[in-house]
Amino acid sequence: MGSIQLQLPEAEQQHRDTDTDTDTVYVAVGNNIRKTQQLLHWASHNFPSKSICLLHVHHPHPHRNPSRDETQYHSFSDHESKKMHELLDQYVANLVQTGVRVYKLLIEMDNTEKGIMEAIAQHNIRLLVIGAAAETYNLGKPAEQESAKSIPSLKQAFPSCNIWFICDGIIKCTRVDSKLTPEIETAPPLLVLNSHAEAEQSQKFESESIPDGLEHLDSDDVEEIETFSSHGSLCSKWSSISVTDSSNLTGLLFHEEEVDDEIEDNSKINGRLEESTRDTKSMRRKEFEQALKQWKVKERTLEKGEVLEIESLCTKEKNKRREVEEQLAREKEELQKTKNQQDEIMHGLLAVQEQNSALENQLSETQNTAKELEEKILSAVDLLISFKEKRDRLQIECANAAKQVQVLREFGKSHTAFSYAVEFPVFSFMEINEATNDFDPSWKIGEGRYGSVYKGVLRNMHVAIKMLPSYGCQSQLEFERQVAVLSQVRHRNLLTLIGTCAESRSLVYEYLNNGSLEGHLARKEKSPLPWQIRISIAADICSALIFLHSSEPSIIHGNLKASKVLLDANFVAKLADIGIRGLVEKNVDSADTTRTHSHSNESLAYVDPEYVATDKFTPESDVYSFGILLLQLLTGRPLLGLVKDVKCALEKDNLEAVLDFSAGEWPLDQTIHLAYLALRCCDKSWLNRPDLTSDIWGVLEPFKTMCMNMPPYLTSKKHRRTPSHFVCPIVQEVMEDPYIAADGFTYEAEAIREWLDSGHDTSPMTNLKLEHTNLVPNYALHNAIQEWQQLQ
Ligand SMILES: Nc1ncnc2c1ncn2[C@@H]1O[C@H](COP(=O)(O)OP(=O)(O)OP(=O)(O)O)[C@@H](O)[C@H]1O
Numbered sequence: 132m133g134s135i136q137l138q139l140p141e142a143e144q145q146h147r148d149t150d151t152d153t154d155t156v157y158v159a160v161g162n163n164i165r166k167t168q169q170l171l172h173w174a175s176h177n178f179p180s181k182s183i184c185l186l187h188v189h190h191p192h193p194h195r196n197p198s199r200d201e202t203q204y205h206s207f208s209d210h211e212s213k214k215m216h217e218l219l220d221q222y223v224a225n226l227v228q229t230g231v232r233v234y235k236l237l238i239e240m241d242n243t244e245k246g247i248m249e250a251i252a253q254h255n256i257r258l259l260v261i262g263a264a265a266e267t268y269n270l271g272k273p274a275e276q277e278s279a280k281s282i283p284s285l286k287q288a289f290p291s292c293n294i295w296f297i298c299d300g301i302i303k304c305t306r307v308d309s310k311l312t313p314e315i316e317t318a319p320p321l322l323v324l325n326s327h328a329e330a331e332q333s334q335k336f337e338s339e340s341i342p343d344g345l346e347h348l349d350s351d352d353v354e355e356i357e358t359f360s361s362h363g364s365l366c367s368k369w370s371s372i373s374v375t376d377s378s379n380l381t382g383l384l385f386h387e388e389e390v391d392d393e394i395e396d397n398s399k400i401n402g403r404l405e406e407s408t409r410d411t412k413s414m415r416r417k418e419f420e421q422a423l424k425q426w427k428v429k430e431r432t433l434e435k436g437e438v439l440e441i442e443s444l445c446t447k448e449k450n451k452r453r454e455v456e457e458q459l460a461r462e463k464e465e466l467q468k469t470k471n472q473q474d475e476i477m478h479g480l481l482a483v484q485e486q487n488s489a490l491e492n493q494l495s496e497t498q499n500t501a502k503e504l505e506e507k508i509l510s511a512v513d514l515l516i517s518f519k520e521k522r523d524r525l526q527i528e529c530a531n532a533a534k535q536v537q538v539l540r541e542f543g544k545s546h547t548a549f550s551y552a553v554e555f556p557v558f559s560f561m562e563i564n565e566a567t568n569d570f571d572p573s574w575k576i577g578e579g580r581y582g583s584v585y586k587g588v589l590r591n592m593h594v595a596i597k598m599l600p601s602y603g604c605q606s607q608l609e610f611e612r613q614v615a616v617l618s619q620v621r622h623r624n625l626l627t628l629i630g631t632c633a634e635s636r637s638l639v640y641e642y643l644n645n646g647s648l649e650g651h652l653a654r655k656e657k658s659p660l661p662w663q664i665r666i667s668i669a670a671d672i673c674s675a676l677i678f679l680h681s682s683e684p685s686i687i688h689g690n691l692k693a694s695k696v697l698l699d700a701n702f703v704a705k706l707a708d709i710g711i712r713g714l715v716e717k718n719v720d721s722a723d724t725t726r727t728h729s730h731s732n733e734s735l736a737y738v739d740p741e742y743v744a745t746d747k748f749t750p751e752s753d754v755y756s757f758g759i760l761l762l763q764l765l766t767g768r769p770l771l772g773l774v775k776d777v778k779c780a781l782e783k784d785n786l787e788a789v790l791d792f793s794a795g796e797w798p799l800d801q802t803i804h805l806a807y808l809a810l811r812c813c814d815k816s817w818l819n820r821p822d823l824t825s826d827i828w829g830v831l832e833p834f835k836t837m838c839m840n841m842p843p844y845l846t847s848k849k850h851r852r853t854p855s856h857f858v859c860p861i862v863q864e865v866m867e868d869p870y871i872a873a874d875g876f877t878y879e880a881e882a883i884r885e886w887l888d889s890g891h892d893t894s895p896m897t898n899l900k901l902e903h904t905n906l907v908p909n910y911a912l913h914n915a916i917q918e919w920q921q922l923q
Contacts, residue, residue, distance in 0.1 A: 590875015758812025
């Protein structure tokens with residue numbers, strides 16, 4: 132039973148019919164796709180230039196019986212054929228992709244080996260590749276009787292056919308004619324063992340040359356090769372030959388003739404071996420099945436145990452997990468508590484920080500307060516010191532005043548004999564008019580805030596008449612009373628008020644022909660004042676101020692400046708305008724200020740800043756003005772920037788830079804001392820100004836004494852002549868007690884009294900009749916004579 136189908140192109144078919152086909156390699160392919168693919172790969176790789184014919188022996192289904200039902204048989208056959216072609220087409224498709232020419236040879240036959248033989252015979256196959264299986268070679272397989280017979284006959288029938296048995300891409304066994312297959316001459320050596328007996332024979336060789344791959348042959352090829360594997364003797368023989376020829380390993384040459392005789396003997400041996408192998412195999416199968424059963428039981432037991440173990444593990448794990456979760460929950464709770472505590476602490480910390488900053492603020496405020504209090508204490512201490520100084524000064528002033536009172540009392544006592552002692556000359560307007568030559572402008576010597584000043588001759592006296600503004604605030608009587616009070620204020624260094632004219636609101640002063648200090652400092656006079664005279668002038672002013680301030684009530688000049696310091700012929704300084712402010716209506720100040728604006732600007736330098744701030748004059752206001760006067764005397768500089776310049780010079784220890792050297796060579800040490808004193812007088816705060824008596828007079832008085840013993844005083848003394856008005860016209864001697872008679876002339880008291888007492892009612896000077904016989908003391912002249920005499 133069997134059939135052969137060959138699917139070839141027409142030309143190919145003809146070629147095969149006529150010639151022996153050496154260009155085609157026949158590959159016996161089975162149903163195992165993986166193995167077959169390997170087989171085809173091997174063939175295409177080793178026979179690249181040849182076509183490949185897929186040789187497949189199909190085993191028809193045993194139940195297929197065409198005699199039973201023709202239709203059913205064909206249907207079944209078609210189905211099988213279709214499946215088979217689909218399989219082969221897969222192989223073809225793969226090979227075509229590699230560029231190999233492929234065709235199929237399909238043989239339908241119950242026995243594979245027979246089918247292959249049929250194909251070899253019919254197609255004169257010269258090159259055949261067949262798959263091999265491990266079990267087939269190592270263990271052997273009971274071969275079918277029919278097949279066993281077929282192999283020797285195959286060899287005999289097709290001695291020219293070259294066959295390769297391939298497993299996993301490796302040649303397991305070959306029977307080849309090397310002339311026909313030069314491409315695979317270098318194929319690996321072959322060793323195939325098929326029985327225990329022969330295994331012993333080839334033991335030696337096997338240990339030396341068996342490749343590793345042959346020890347683990349694959350069982351997947353059993354189906355394809357089982358036919359051949361059953362022919363143990365044939366395979367063994369090939370193997371032996373292969374071993375013999377494997378010295379050069381260039382492929383195996385199957386020497387068919389030499390082994391034919393031995394095949395029969397080997398068949399017998401093979402029969403016995405097969406029996407033995409079968410027994411061993413069945414025994415091993417049983418052992419295997421038994422072991423399999425035991426293993427399955429064990430597996431089941433193991434599975435149960437494992438399940439239990441896993442369950443227990445799972446339970447443990449769950450418990451652990453629960454514990455961990457509980458622990459976690461506890462820790463979370465703890466964490467939350469800690470967080471809450473932390474929040475509370477932070478809250479507390481913030482509150483503490485706020486308190487801290489509040490306390491810091493309080494501390495800084497307290498420190499500031501303490502600082503302020505310290506400063507206040509210091510200033511209070513300063514104040515206390517200054518008050519103490521003032522107290523001391525007042526005590527001194529008090530003592531001086533007491534002395535003065537005593538002097539005045541004595542003076543009063545000594546003059547009580549004269550009725551005129553209390554009289555104060557009051558002149559008529561006619562007299563004033565006449566004295567000023569009808570207010571001749573050329574006789575006007577100055578004009579200030581409080582009126583014009585005229586030079587004049589009144590009752591044979593050289594006088595200066597100050598015309599106060601006509602709009603006075605007082606009545607004529609009040610005016611006379613106030614002037615009478617002023618006339619009582621007498622001092623060597625105060626300009627003597629001789630009399631008054633209430634009618635014209637005029638004040639009659641002694642006339643000092645040496646001009647004012649202002650004029651001298653402005654160089655209006657011939658020569659500059661020597662420094663000794665300047666020191667003397669300063670001492671005179673200081674003395675006058677001490678006297679005024681210590682009067683009862685205290686008299687403040689309030690307008691001390693260089694124009695108010697007048698100099699007599701001996702450069703004795705006298706302060707003018709004492710008490711004038713009180714005689715002038717308040718609103719006159721502003722009116723006059725406007726009128727004498729430029730002059731006032733100049734005068735501003737003398738004004739005490741404290742007065743500007745408080746509008747109140749104090750004795751210290753005069754001290755301030757005196758300081759400015761001192762600086763003027765030392766430097767002869769203009770008032771603007773005077774204090775600053777001197778301060779600067781002193782700071783640079785260079786007072787010489789500002790000193791007026793036209794005054795001569797100043798004694799520097801004393802002068803510097805005086806300059807510092809002057810600056811202290813000019814301090815903006817009255818508290819810091821020096822005291823006139825203790826501080827200034829204490830410096831000036833000895834300084835003046837020193838000056839009196841130095842030129843130009845000494846030289847001037849010699850050449851000094853007696854002023855004519857110091858000489859009494861009757862006795863022609865310097866008067867000691869000068870009195871003014873009704874004719875206006877001043878006479879020695881004793882001489883005029885004698886003149887009158889002897890019955891004269893006329894003037895000794897003019898021979899004119901006297902209006903009255905009253906005599907008025909000429910204090911001014913008295914003082915002048917005394918001073919002059921002191922300087923002699
Ligand atoms: N008895 C006097 N003997 C000589 N000259 C005098 C006499 N009295 C005043 N003088 C002169 O008259 C000038 C004017 O004096 P007066 O007192 O009127 O004004 P003042 O001092 O210049 O400024 P004010 O009074 O406005 O402050 C003086 O500068 C001085 O030169």
